[in-house]
Amino acid sequence: MTLLDRFRTPSRQKHPDPAVRLAYVAELPLSERESIIAAAREDEDVRVRRAAVAKLLDPAALSAIARDDADAGVRADALNMLRDIALDVFEGVSEGDGLAAVDALAGTDRTLAQIARTSTREAIGLRALGLIDATTHAHLLGSIARHAPLEPVRQAAFAGVHERADILAVAINGEFKEIAVAAVDRLAERADLEQVAARAKNKAAAKRASAVLRELDERAARDAAPAVAATQTEEQVMSLEMPVETPVETPVVEIDEHARAERDAEAARALEEREHALAAERAQAALEVERAAELAVQQAAAEQAAAEQRARDEAEAAREAERRRQASEAEARDRRDGLNRLNQLLGRADALIQKPDLSLKTATRVLRDLKAALADVPPLPSRHDYEEVVQRLKAAQAALTPKVQDLREVAEWQQWANIGIQEQLCEKMEALRTVEDSEAVARRIRELQEQWRQAADVPRAQGEALWRRFKAVHDELWTRCEAHFAAQAGVRAENLAKKVILCERAEALSDSTNWLATADAIKGLQAEWKNVGAVTRGREKAVWERFRAACDRFFTRRQEDLAKRKTLWNENFAKKEALCLAVEALSTSTDWDRTAAEIRRLQNEWKTIGPVKKSRSEAIWQRFRAGCDAFFVRHAQRHDVARAERVAAREAICAELEALVPSPVAIDPASTEQVPEADQAPDGLVGTVRGLRGRWQQELAARGVEREQAIALDRRFAEAVARVTARWPAAFAGTEMDPDANRRQLENLVKRVEDLAASLKGSSADAELSPTTKLAAMLKEALAANTIGGKVDVESRRRAAQEEIRHAQASWSRVGPVSDEAKRPLADRFQRAIKRISETG
Numbered sequence: 001m002t003l004l005d006r007f008r009t010p011s012r013q014k015h016p017d018p019a020v021r022l023a024y025v026a027e028l029p030l031s032e033r034e035s036i037i038a039a040a041r042e043d044e045d046v047r048v049r050r051a052a053v054a055k056l057l058d059p060a061a062l063s064a065i066a067r068d069d070a071d072a073g074v075r076a077d078a079l080n081m082l083r084d085i086a087l088d089v090f091e092g093v094s095e096g097d098g099l100a101a102v103d104a105l106a107g108t109d110r111t112l113a114q115i116a117r118t119s120t121r122e123a124i125g126l127r128a129l130g131l132i133d134a135t136t137h138a139h140l141l142g143s144i145a146r147h148a149p150l151e152p153v154r155q156a157a158f159a160g161v162h163e164r165a166d167i168l169a170v171a172i173n174g175e176f177k178e179i180a181v182a183a184v185d186r187l188a189e190r191a192d193l194e195q196v197a198a199r200a201k202n203k204a205a206a207k208r209a210s211a212v213l214r215e216l217d218e219r220a221a222r223d224a225a226p227a228v229a230a231t232q233t234e235e236q237v238m239s240l241e242m243p244v245e246t247p248v249e250t251p252v253v254e255i256d257e258h259a260r261a262e263r264d265a266e267a268a269r270a271l272e273e274r275e276h277a278l279a280a281e282r283a284q285a286a287l288e289v290e291r292a293a294e295l296a297v298q299q300a301a302a303e304q305a306a307a308e309q310r311a312r313d314e315a316e317a318a319r320e321a322e323r324r325r326q327a328s329e330a331e332a333r334d335r336r337d338g339l340n341r342l343n344q345l346l347g348r349a350d351a352l353i354q355k356p357d358l359s360l361k362t363a364t365r366v367l368r369d370l371k372a373a374l375a376d377v378p379p380l381p382s383r384h385d386y387e388e389v390v391q392r393l394k395a396a397q398a399a400l401t402p403k404v405q406d407l408r409e410v411a412e413w414q415q416w417a418n419i420g421i422q423e424q425l426c427e428k429m430e431a432l433r434t435v436e437d438s439e440a441v442a443r444r445i446r447e448l449q450e451q452w453r454q455a456a457d458v459p460r461a462q463g464e465a466l467w468r469r470f471k472a473v474h475d476e477l478w479t480r481c482e483a484h485f486a487a488q489a490g491v492r493a494e495n496l497a498k499k500v501i502l503c504e505r506a507e508a509l510s511d512s513t514n515w516l517a518t519a520d521a522i523k524g525l526q527a528e529w530k531n532v533g534a535v536t537r538g539r540e541k542a543v544w545e546r547f548r549a550a551c552d553r554f555f556t557r558r559q560e561d562l563a564k565r566k567t568l569w570n571e572n573f574a575k576k577e578a579l580c581l582a583v584e585a586l587s588t589s590t591d592w593d594r595t596a597a598e599i600r601r602l603q604n605e606w607k608t609i610g611p612v613k614k615s616r617s618e619a620i621w622q623r624f625r626a627g628c629d630a631f632f633v634r635h636a637q638r639h640d641v642a643r644a645e646r647v648a649a650r651e652a653i654c655a656e657l658e659a660l661v662p663s664p665v666a667i668d669p670a671s672t673e674q675v676p677e678a679d680q681a682p683d684g685l686v687g688t689v690r691g692l693r694g695r696w697q698q699e700l701a702a703r704g705v706e707r708e709q710a711i712a713l714d715r716r717f718a719e720a721v722a723r724v725t726a727r728w729p730a731a732f733a734g735t736e737m738d739p740d741a742n743r744r745q746l747e748n749l750v751k752r753v754e755d756l757a758a759s760l761k762g763s764s765a766d767a768e769l770s771p772t773t774k775l776a777a778m779l780k781e782a783l784a785a786n787t788i789g790g791k792v793d794v795e796s797r798r799r800a801a802q803e804e805i806r807h808a809q810a811s812w813s814r815v816g817p818v819s820d821e822a823k824r825p826l827a828d829r830f831q832r833a834i835k836r837i838s839e840t841g
Helices: 018-027 033-042 046-053 059-068 072-086 095-104 109-118 122-130 138-147 151-159 164-173 177-185 190-199 203-239 257-354 360-375 383-434 438-454 460-509 515-531 540-560 563-586 592-608 614-636 638-659 685-701 707-727 739-767 771-785 794-814 820-840
Strands: none
Touching: 018 033, 018 046, 018 360, 018 794, 033 046, 033 059, 046 059, 046 072, 059 072, 059 095, 072 095, 072 109, 095 122, 109 122, 109 138, 122 151, 138 151, 138 164, 138 177, 138 257, 151 177, 164 177, 164 190, 164 203, 164 257, 177 203, 190 203, 190 257, 257 360, 257 383, 360 383, 360 794, 383 438, 383 460, 438 460, 460 515, 460 540, 515 540, 540 614, 563 592, 563 614, 592 614, 638 685, 638 707, 685 707, 707 739, 707 820, 739 794, 739 820, 794 820
């Protein structure tokens, strides 16, 4: 290794900072398979390995990771990637890779069943089916037979189904005709066939079950016919009486008495034997009937037990299917939510890139969000979505970065340019010392003040000095102008007196009935009014309204004399009064948008109506306007009402918290009574406080409270929580509201940020050395360790430090209640450490 190679920056793939390695993996293209495999198998950080596994499409490497990785999350991600490869989720995955992924999933019967049930490739579906252990997961074969999209996979799965309950489930729930009908043909129990005929989803299966039931009924009827005939014959035989001997004619010859006795004995024996045979036949028939009844009872009990077992199996299968469905939906929902969040961020970034008047603050915030999103891309619905989002994030970052740099340069340039503008404004203000016209000076001062506000953004050091210079001259000139304003106020008072006299003269003429002469006189008064100058500020409107009222009163009376227009005025007045009634009816509505549109329509209709009598014109207009204003005032105040309600809701939460801690009882120091110890915490205290905190978080989510009120309410809420936890600390021990545990969390955060500030300060100090000194120091350290390391990427460390600060600030905000005495010094240390890191960066 040459001396130069020893000082080169280390590869990002082997960088000691996990954040740098994570960013490197996120930027790797899919074609860099070897680098991705190395990161997935060898990196020490779990986040880096999981990011690499999410980009890995090698079934063999994924199989080894799923088997050997020490982290359960990495192993689960590898199995999920194998499943997605087998299901052909990613573009460009060959069938060979899919088969290899299926082989790697051997032993995960449920995942294999999912692949066989959903795959659209026959070879992959059959391979997954063949790897399922049918002895322990026979019910999975039934599920595949019911739902697999490929017929060969369904047939192969159904061939392995042997349990009666599984065959019945396929017949009832099968989605495909041939499998459902084949399952019906394998059913032998009448009760099973009746269930299929009544509940089967597939109509062909239901028809087939009904046909088999009819065949069974017909066969039973045919088999029962001979038995009925035999029974009838037996009854006939049993009903016959003993036959009577037919009398034999006595021959003429004489019969031997001994032979006659023998014949009689033989006939008696035959009759007795026949009676015994008939009795034996009746006993045998009764025994067979009893056995048939016992068999019928046993068969009914067996059928009932089988039906109950089938019901239990079906319920368990339904619950398992529901659990799988919910898990799948939750995972898909999380992936969709992650994609939506990234699309929203990209939408904001694209809008900012196209925005011509982009501000530096907004652009910097969005650029920071883009970098954070690239550093930790969540799982997305598909590989295509992941690659597209990463590409769009990089493109947005690349497009926004030069804009931010340009805006920073423009802002810096503008600050320095404003210094020159403020110096010119100071000179212009100083030049006003020689101007004698106070009115012009006052007007010019206001113009210079407006120009100063437009150029107020300057570096702090120069800005303070220029502002003191500008303000000193401004105060000096404004003191001189105040004397001019005092003299001007005297002139305005005289003008006010003149206009009051004109008002009195107009009021005296307003009741005259000499229409022509009085009209000329009032017009002359109006001309004189125009020649009088401005009056005292704040009195213009009142004196003008008084004068105008007097003039209007006369001309209204004059107009009333015009009878020919009276009818038209009345008609117009009726129309406007109807509009007033309509507006007044709408003034109390709370349907803001619809009512506002309707009132605007009525206002436009008002404009189309002609004039009315002068004496009634203003009143009807004020009435109409009052109705409109009544609604629009309420409309303008709707946010204030909502804001007051939100403030009241927060105050109610604070009051409930404060009520949990009773007011302390005053104890006389001279009393000999023993001070009672802290009482037992109320039942359900922790749950109550948690509920109040949850409500508080919900109220915080609803914005719209003034900043000062929000700060005061936040402080009140924090103090109330602190009092409750301090009153009963044992009740909150071990919870997220444990003050001691929360204080320790804050201390850990402070220590972590201070350590980070110390490490950055050391690197910053090294950066201030001369190149020769730094080179010598690096050589010395390298030779001492007998290894030469590269220079740490300062920019990467700075980005990592900023990311660590954001994580620490987020963790700080999530910490539960801590007493103010303990939190205040920790907060000061925390902010000082962050400031040191920012100054170092």
